[in-house]
Amino acid sequence: MTAGRPIDTHEAYVAVEREIGLLLRRSRAMSTRLARELHPELDGAAYGLLALLADAGPLRATDLVVRLGLDKSTVSRQVSSLVELGLVSREADPTDGRAQVLTPSPEGAARLTRIREARRERWEEDLSHWPVEDVARLGDLLGRFNRLGEAQVRGTAAP
């Protein structure tokens, strides 16, 4: 793509923006598919919620609202579906007996693990068509890009 001619800065910026946009749309579509594999009645938001509980839980519903950036009624509805399907349990918060925390049930955790393993296999199958040097370079560049963004978020006031 860049061989032999000077790089157009604007074009390079637009390409990164476009490809990240594409990646995000593909990822949302994949979350939807993963949620249906988890349970046919679940949508992409429910998959993200269960994955967050597995990685960072137990959490209160109010923490989920903040971390997922969804509104309270959406989160309540997703949580109720997950509890009704037996994939998430409500427990008393050990730090405050009047509050409740949410955690994946053994069944929810097991289904999530199976789906994540299947996703990782598809993922590694995709990457296996690439020279490992390119995979390493992509990881490195994305990592530096993420650090730039984080420094920016920390270093500036609200936009």
Place this chain on the structure above:
Amino acid sequence: MTAGRPIDTHEAYVAVEREIGLLLRRSRAMSTRLARELHPELDGAAYGLLALLADAGPLRATDLVVRLGLDKSTVSRQVSSLVELGLVSREADPTDGRAQVLTPSPEGAARLTRIREARRERWEEDLSHWPVEDVARLGDLLGRFNRLGEAQVRGTAAP
């Protein structure tokens, strides 16, 4: 990162997966911030919905459900908020007078354009700390990664 020692394939895969995960979480957090800039009562899903209508609209509510991978009641609620705030208009579908299509109002389109410009400026400010060769390389690698994934989605049956 990779200079002077052999690349560990597994480590390279894990790094790409981790950095894409981080990018997605940052992007969701940014959608939430952008939605609040659009209107203090909106959440991240509403921002995505308005952006989709601006890029691909007019669309029926059922198309939004499919394209966003959210459930019907979440989409209805977001659409109602956007209509009440005067950011989205309902119109008769020109191909079927009994159906309705959704489109950004002039006010909704103008607010979205302002926010996208502000986002692009922040974005270019982030990238400006990088040599343009690295920006071009990231765009190129992400583009090839996206094509791989697309070929995979087209080439295989449902998982």
